[in-house]
Amino acid sequence: xxxxxxxxxxxxxxxxxxxxxxxxxxxxxxxxxxxxxxxxxxxxxxxxxxxxxxxxxxxxxxxxxxxxxxxxxxxxxxxxxxxxxxxxxxxxxxxxxxxxxxxxxxxxxxxxxxxxxxxxxxxxxxxxxxxxxxxxxxxxxxxxxxxxxxxxxxxxxxxxxxxxxxxxxxxxxxxxxxxxxxxxxxxxxxxxxxxxxxxxxxxxxxxxxxxxxxxxxxxxxxxxxxxxxxxxxxxxxxxxxxxxxxxxxxxxxxxxxxxxxxxxxxxxxxxxxxxxxxxxxxxxxxxxxxxxxxxxxxxxxxxxxxxxxxxxxxxxxxxxxxxxxxxxxxxxxxxxxxxxxxxxxxxxxxxxxxxxxxxxxxxxxxxxxxxxxxxxxxxxxxxxxxxxxxxxxxxxxxxxxxxxxxxxxxxxxxxxxxxxxxxxxxxxxxxxxxxxxxxxxxxxxxxxxxxxxxxxxxxxxxxxxxxxxxxx
Amino acid sequence: xxxxxxxxxxxxxxxxxxxxxxxxxxxxxxxxxxxxxxxxxxxxxxxxxxxxxxxxxxxxxxxxxxxxxxxxxxxxxxxxxxxxxxxxxxxxxxxxxxxxxxxxxxxxxxxxxxxxxxxxxxxxxxxxxxxxxxxxxxxxxxxxxxxxxxxxxxxxxxxxxxxxxxxxxxxxxxxxxxxxxxxxxxxxxxxxxxxxxxxxxxxxxxxxxxxxxxxxxxxxxxxxxxxxxxxxxxxxxxxxxxxxxxxxxxxxxxxxxxxxxxxxxxxxxxxxxxxxxxxxxxxxxxxxxxxxxxxxxxxxxxxxxxxxxxxxxxxxxxxxxxxxxxxxxxxxxxxxxxxxxxxxxxxxxxxxxxxxxxx
Numbered sequence: 001x002x003x004x005x006x007x008x009x010x011x012x013x014x015x016x017x018x019x020x021x022x023x024x025x026x027x028x029x030x031x032x033x034x035x036x037x038x039x040x041x042x043x044x045x046x047x048x049x050x051x052x053x054x055x056x057x058x059x060x061x062x063x064x065x066x067x068x069x070x071x072x073x074x075x076x077x078x079x080x081x082x083x084x085x086x087x088x089x090x091x092x093x094x095x096x097x098x099x100x101x102x103x104x105x106x107x108x109x110x111x112x113x114x115x116x117x118x119x120x121x122x123x124x125x126x127x128x129x130x131x132x133x134x135x136x137x138x139x140x141x142x143x144x145x146x147x148x149x150x151x152x153x154x155x156x157x158x159x160x161x162x163x164x165x166x167x168x169x170x171x172x173x174x175x176x177x178x179x180x181x182x183x184x185x186x187x188x189x190x191x192x193x194x195x196x197x198x199x200x201x202x203x204x205x206x207x208x209x210x211x212x213x214x215x216x217x218x219x220x221x222x223x224x225x226x227x228x229x230x231x232x233x234x235x236x237x238x239x240x241x242x243x244x245x246x247x248x249x250x251x252x253x254x255x256x257x258x259x260x261x262x263x264x265x266x267x268x269x270x271x272x273x274x275x276x277x278x279x280x281x282x283x284x285x286x287x288x289x290x291x292x293x294x295x296x297x298x299x300x301x302x303x304x305x306x307x308x309x310x311x312x313x314x315x316x317x318x319x320x321x322x323x324x325x326x327x328x329x330x331x332x333x334x335x336x337x338x339x340x341x342x343x344x345x346x347x348x349x350x351x352x353x354x355x356x357x358x359x360x361x362x363x364x365x366x367x368x369x370x371x372x373x374x375x376x377x378x379x380x381x382x383x384x385x386x387x388x389x390x391x392x393x394x395x396x397x398x399x400x401x402x403x404x405x406x407x408x409x410x411x412x413x414x415x416x417x418x419x420x421x422x423x424x425x426x427x428x429x430x431x432x433x434x435x436x437x438x439x440x441x442x443x444x445x446x447x448x449x450x451x452x453x454x455x456x457x458x459x460x461x462x463x464x465x466x467x468x469x470x471x472x
Numbered sequence: 473x474x475x476x477x478x479x480x481x482x483x484x485x486x487x488x489x490x491x492x493x494x495x496x497x498x499x500x501x502x503x504x505x506x507x508x509x510x511x512x513x514x515x516x517x518x519x520x521x522x523x524x525x526x527x528x529x530x531x532x533x534x535x536x537x538x539x540x541x542x543x544x545x546x547x548x549x550x551x552x553x554x555x556x557x558x559x560x561x562x563x564x565x566x567x568x569x570x571x572x573x574x575x576x577x578x579x580x581x582x583x584x585x586x587x588x589x590x591x592x593x594x595x596x597x598x599x600x601x602x603x604x605x606x607x608x609x610x611x612x613x614x615x616x617x618x619x620x621x622x623x624x625x626x627x628x629x630x631x632x633x634x635x636x637x638x639x640x641x642x643x644x645x646x647x648x649x650x651x652x653x654x655x656x657x658x659x660x661x662x663x664x665x666x667x668x669x670x671x672x673x674x675x676x677x678x679x680x681x682x683x684x685x686x687x688x689x690x691x692x693x694x695x696x697x698x699x700x701x702x703x704x705x706x707x708x709x710x711x712x713x714x715x716x717x718x719x720x721x722x723x724x725x726x727x728x729x730x731x732x733x734x735x736x737x738x739x740x741x742x743x744x745x746x747x748x749x750x751x752x753x754x755x756x757x758x759x760x761x762x763x764x765x766x767x768x769x770x771x772x773x774x775x776x777x778x779x780x781x782x783x784x785x786x787x788x789x790x791x792x793x794x795x796x797x798x799x800x801x802x803x804x805x806x807x808x809x810x811x812x813x814x815x816x817x818x819x820x821x822x823x824x825x826x827x828x829x830x831x
Contacts, residue, residue, distance in 0.1 A: 001657055005661075006661075006664050006665075006668070006671055007657050007660040007661050007664065010660055010663075010664055011660065036656070039656075040656060040657050443474040443475040443477075443478055444475075444478050446475040446478075447475040447476070447477075447478030447479045447481075447482060448478075448482065450475065450479050451479055451482040451483060451486075454479075454483070454670070455486075455670060455677065458670050458671060458674050459670075459674045459675075459677050459678035459681070460678070461674075
């Protein structure tokens with residue numbers, strides 16, 4: 001059930017009212033809500049999720065005694081195996097078939113039609129983080145199954161993150177009856193409204209244009225290829241950050257704080273900064289559970305760069321079972337390596353001085369944005385050859401052959417970039433703006449604005465609209 | 473908290489006032505707004521409510537309902553080029569002392585099961601079907617394998633209004649259902665769309681706001697056409713396009729099964745039974761005989777059409793077959809008409825309807 005549908009909102013209101021007025025039953029209310037929301041996607045998926053999380057929960061008890069290493073690997077294999085089976089089996093068999101020219105898949109293979117359980121990539125990472133943290137004694141194993149279930153299945157974040165850690169979420173779930181819900185409702189509604197506006201008003205409308213451009217990608221000229229890539233760049237940001245902010249907002253309604261996943265990432269000046277602002281909980285997970293176990297930066301620069309590259313390639317593969325995602329991950333790995341080399345380089349004094357200027361910062365943000373945009377082509381286009389063709393078109397851009405028919409789309413893109421800057425400013429000044437809003441506008445006028453927003457959102461909902469990150 | 477209370481107040485006010493705030497022209501003008509209805513089928517109920525209210529308020533006793541598929545809807549042209557509009561013109565210009573009001577409630581892709589369900593819905597909204605024009609097409613009688621579903625749009629309505637008929641065609645409906653929402657989600661969706669005014673009227677609020685916005689910037693009225701309304705001979709590639717498998721099926725010359733086993737006949741029988749004692753005109757929509765010459769002159773096709781004609785001969789409804797009565801130059805493609813074609817069709821329908829037993 002999608003966050004931006006009235007059906008979800010209706011059930012959310014029921015859950016919220018029960019949660020608010022029955023504080024002693026909050027754990028049970030959330031557990032039931034999690035089951036109801038997840039079961040909407042299919043009872044089979046719910047059954048699988050219950051089994052995997054319950055077995056992981058039971059195994060976590062064995063992670064502090066004798067033979068704990070075996071139990072750790074058993075739990076990791078169970079979770080990774082579950083993910084690989086549903087998400088990568090067809091991909092693996094197809095590639096093995098190609099490589100060895102041995103028929104492994106028949107025409108109507110079972111694996112081809114295997115549907116991906118909802119949120120599997122996200123809950124797998126969360127369960128792995130939990131068992132590794134328990135194994136490393138960073139957190140104790142959860143004793144109550146109900147607490148564990150609410151932690152892992154908490155419906156606002158279940159489908160597409162943020163990827164939460166046990167230390168952050170379990171502690172909150174443990175003391176649900178004592179949470180002062182009223183304190184965070186306004187903030188929750190503000191995040192929810194921001195997410196809804198981003199999704200319904202911005203992302204879904206950009207999607208119409210972006211899809212049209214990509215549907216005709218073979219006939220696009222160089223300007224058209226850039227416009228398509230720019231539009232998708234903003235579509236994926238507004239779509240995914242919308243989901244994440246709605247998740248944060250809905251959690252705040254229940255007095256629970258989730259991690260922020262985005263901090264206006266397109267204002268990053270380099271890849272290192274970008275990954276601290278884009279899908280933050282994923283990049284932190286990759287850092288803690290892949291990059292550092294690989295050795296991180298402990299074995300010298302060369303090994304660090306290799307580890308970075310491997311970690312980012314895995315991050316790419318996590319997004320989807322296709323080589324284009326792996327290439328996208330490797331592309332970001334290369335950008336991270338280049339930035340690390342540049343940061344370590346003893347720069348001449350003039351360059352050091354220039355690097356510190358505002359002009360240089362703006363310039364690097366704009367240049368790095370182009371690199372980000374090129375990367376998204378691999379994320380969006382089916383097939384490496386098609387993506388490469390489109391990137392080639394973009395890189396052979398000739399300003400003399402600028403397609404003036406596309407000026408209106410470029411204007412939209414510039415507007416979206418400005419909106420991104422405004423978002424940063426708004427977040428920075430949130431408390432001041434909220435205070436002005438409350439102090440200078442009487443309640444009836446504020447309420448009128450909220451009502452208008454509700455109407456505009458309702459009439460703007462598109463019937464066929466999901467979130468891009470749901471497919472991962 | 474204070475603002476929250478005001479929001480609740482405003483929403484309550486909207487809930488009560490919205491049904492009376494929408495002008496009739498916004499809800500219905502010449503025909504249903506396909507682009508609006510297809511995304512939110514509960515809009516049909518809004519339209520029927522408004523028509524019912526107009527009938528009550530203006531004490532209308534003489535009106536004609538038109539039901540059918542995209543031909544009766546008069547796609548791909550706009551509403552002012554539709555048969556509903558033209559028949560209304562003819563009615564207004566006629567010497568009848570009490571010229572009838574025309575309500576064209578056709579919709580593209582409507583199947584016979586939808587038409588039957590619409591009759592039940594009209595009854596539910598207290599709209600008489602005393603005077604009815606129904607469009608049938610050759611394609612509707614062709615065996616379904618399994619598409620198109622015999623009830624394309626109104627399956628849920630049929631389920632609640634006539635469970636026996638729904639169960640009778642359930643096999644065909646299930647075979648055509650590619651995606652099913654969960655029961656919980658569907659139930660909540662129906663509950664909300666039926667009872668929450670902002671959702672119930674959302675399509676019309678959006679249309680009204682867009683119309684106002686366009687008026688402010690001087691952009692002219694909204695265009696509700698649903699495709700290229702030029703004459704077929706001006707459309708390059710149309711012949712090749714029509715060679716696709718789905719069109720081959722539409723013009724199949726395989727012998728028709730005109731028994732009750734054919735869901736088309738099952739619903740036609742239901743419609744005819746429903747219309748007993750009322751004035752009903754059924755017309756067989758014509759195909760473009762120049763563009764589809766090889767298909768419509770095939771012996772099996774001709775024989776099938778003859779069988780349909782024979783079927784209607786035995787029924788207590790007025791029937792006309794439009795094959796050969798509309799010039800090929802008046803078609804927009806293989807089935808649909810350009811504006812002049814719709815005007816011609818409207819004239820023939822009006823003349824024939826008045827020849828029949830008008831009530």
